[in-house]
Amino acid sequence: MHDIRLIRDDPAAFDAALAKRGLEPQSPHLLGLDERRRACVAEAQAAQTDRNALSKAIGQAKAAKDEDKAQALMAQVAALKEALPRLEAEEARIGDELAGALAAIPNLPAPDVPEGADENDNALVHERGTKRDFAFQPAEHDAIGPALGLDFETGVAIAGARFTLLRGAAARLSRALGQFMLDRLTREHGYEEVAPPLLVRDEAVFGTGQLPKFADDLFRTTDGRWLIPTAEVSLTNIVRERILSEGELPLRFAALTPCFRSEAGAAGRDTRGFIRQHQFDKVEMVSITTPDASEAEHERMTRCAEGVLDALELPYRRMKLCAGDMGFTAARTYDLEVWLPGQGTYREISSCSTCTDFQARRMNARYRPEGEKGTRFVHTLNGSGLAVGRTLVAVLENYQQEDGSVAVPAVLQPYLGGLNRLEPKS
The missing domain is CATH 1.10.287.40 (Serine-tRNA synthetase, tRNA binding domain)
Incomplete structure (x- = not known):
C-alpha cells in the first residue's frame, strides 16, 4: 500500500x-x-x-x-x-x-534492483557448491522417484492434476527435510517456531498483498476463507493492527506448513513431476523489523536459506531479481536456484524478499520508537527456508546412484534413524 x-x-x-x-x-x-x-x-x-x-x-x-x-x-x-x-x-x-x-499498485523497487522485464534480466550475485561429476547420465527426478515412493498416478487419481502421493522412502525423506529445515532455523538462527492457521480471512490475504489482485491464484472455501498460498500470510499477520515497542523488534517467525495455490504456473509449464503442485510443503521465514534494520535483515534471512543448501551440500546460485520479475509486494528479492543435474539447469528453491513498509501499511502494523510518542510502520520480510518438495527433487537428482538408489545427505541421516541410502522398490 x-x-x-x-x-x-x-x-x-x-x-x-x-x-x-x-x-x-x-x-x-x-x-x-x-x-x-x-x-x-x-x-x-x-x-x-x-x-x-x-x-x-x-x-x-x-x-x-x-x-x-x-x-x-x-x-x-x-x-x-x-x-x-x-x-x-x-x-x-x-x-x-x-x-x-x-x-492495486505494486511496491516500488529498491534503487539497486536491476531493470528488466523477466527472468532473463535477473542478475547473478554468486554461485556456491560443487556440481557433482557423474560417471553415468543422471536421470530426472520423475524417473527416479516412482521407485522410491513418488506416486504421481495415485495422486492424480485421488485429487486431479498437480497432486502427488508420497509413500515410503519419499514420504520419510520429505518429513526429514522439513524437520531439518525448521530445526536449523529455530535452533541456530533464532526463529520462533509457529504452527499457524491454514485458513485465513480476507483481511489477512489483503494485508500480505494477495487480495484483491491475485484472488484467482488462491483456493477459497465455501465459508469465505482462503487456504494459505504460503505461511507468509499467517506469520506476517501476527502483527496486524498492533503497535509494538521498539524493544520487541526484530520478531522472527518460522513455520512448516502445507501451501495451496490454484494457479500453479502457466498452462503447459512444469506439468511433469513434483516441481509445480497445487499442494506442497514449505518452511517459511518472516521477519518484522524497524526500517533501519531491514536491509541487514534481508541479507541475514537470505543467508539462513543458503545455509540449508550448504548443509545439504547442494550446488546453488543467488539471483537478484529484476524489477519486472519481482512479486507484487517486494521491494527487492533474492532467488536461490538449486542445480538439478537430471534437468541440467538451475531451478528456484527459495525467494527472500524485503517488502519495506508496503505490507505494514495494509495491515496497520506499527511500532513506537523509544522516547517518541508517535508511531511508525514496521518493515516486513519473508523467505522460503526452503520449499520442501523442490528440495526433495534436488536431493533425488544430486544424490542419485547408478543402481537407482539415492544416498542420504549426512545432515538428514539422524532424521531417518541413521539410514544412509534410499533403496528403490524392485
Missing part, C-alpha cells in the same frame, strides 16, 4: 520507480482522485463552519425578535444540512476509489 502524501510530495519519483516495473505513470490519476477527495473535505468543512455560524445568527435573530431573518437563516441551515450527507458520501466514495487504486 502506498501513502498518497508521499506521492503528492514527489510524483515524478513515484512514476519513475513504477516505470522500472514496466508500468505507465500512475500519479496523475491518483492525484486527481486525491484532489477531488480533498475538495469534498474542504467543502464539507466549509459547510459545517457556515452551518455553525448560521445557527449562532439564528439565535441572535430570535433574541432580537426578527422572525423573518430567523426563518431565512433557518432555511439556509436546512439546505446545508441536506448538502452535508451528500458531500460526506461523495468523499467516502472517492476515498474508496483512491484506496482501491493505491491497493
Whole structure:
C-alpha cells in the first residue's frame, strides 16, 4: 500500500520507480482522485463552519425578535444540512476509489534492483557448491522417484492434476527435510517456531498483498476463507493492527506448513513431476523489523536459506531479481536456484524478499520508537527456508546412484534413524 502524501510530495519519483516495473505513470490519476477527495473535505468543512455560524445568527435573530431573518437563516441551515450527507458520501466514495487504486499498485523497487522485464534480466550475485561429476547420465527426478515412493498416478487419481502421493522412502525423506529445515532455523538462527492457521480471512490475504489482485491464484472455501498460498500470510499477520515497542523488534517467525495455490504456473509449464503442485510443503521465514534494520535483515534471512543448501551440500546460485520479475509486494528479492543435474539447469528453491513498509501499511502494523510518542510502520520480510518438495527433487537428482538408489545427505541421516541410502522398490 502506498501513502498518497508521499506521492503528492514527489510524483515524478513515484512514476519513475513504477516505470522500472514496466508500468505507465500512475500519479496523475491518483492525484486527481486525491484532489477531488480533498475538495469534498474542504467543502464539507466549509459547510459545517457556515452551518455553525448560521445557527449562532439564528439565535441572535430570535433574541432580537426578527422572525423573518430567523426563518431565512433557518432555511439556509436546512439546505446545508441536506448538502452535508451528500458531500460526506461523495468523499467516502472517492476515498474508496483512491484506496482501491493505491491497493492495486505494486511496491516500488529498491534503487539497486536491476531493470528488466523477466527472468532473463535477473542478475547473478554468486554461485556456491560443487556440481557433482557423474560417471553415468543422471536421470530426472520423475524417473527416479516412482521407485522410491513418488506416486504421481495415485495422486492424480485421488485429487486431479498437480497432486502427488508420497509413500515410503519419499514420504520419510520429505518429513526429514522439513524437520531439518525448521530445526536449523529455530535452533541456530533464532526463529520462533509457529504452527499457524491454514485458513485465513480476507483481511489477512489483503494485508500480505494477495487480495484483491491475485484472488484467482488462491483456493477459497465455501465459508469465505482462503487456504494459505504460503505461511507468509499467517506469520506476517501476527502483527496486524498492533503497535509494538521498539524493544520487541526484530520478531522472527518460522513455520512448516502445507501451501495451496490454484494457479500453479502457466498452462503447459512444469506439468511433469513434483516441481509445480497445487499442494506442497514449505518452511517459511518472516521477519518484522524497524526500517533501519531491514536491509541487514534481508541479507541475514537470505543467508539462513543458503545455509540449508550448504548443509545439504547442494550446488546453488543467488539471483537478484529484476524489477519486472519481482512479486507484487517486494521491494527487492533474492532467488536461490538449486542445480538439478537430471534437468541440467538451475531451478528456484527459495525467494527472500524485503517488502519495506508496503505490507505494514495494509495491515496497520506499527511500532513506537523509544522516547517518541508517535508511531511508525514496521518493515516486513519473508523467505522460503526452503520449499520442501523442490528440495526433495534436488536431493533425488544430486544424490542419485547408478543402481537407482539415492544416498542420504549426512545432515538428514539422524532424521531417518541413521539410514544412509534410499533403496528403490524392485
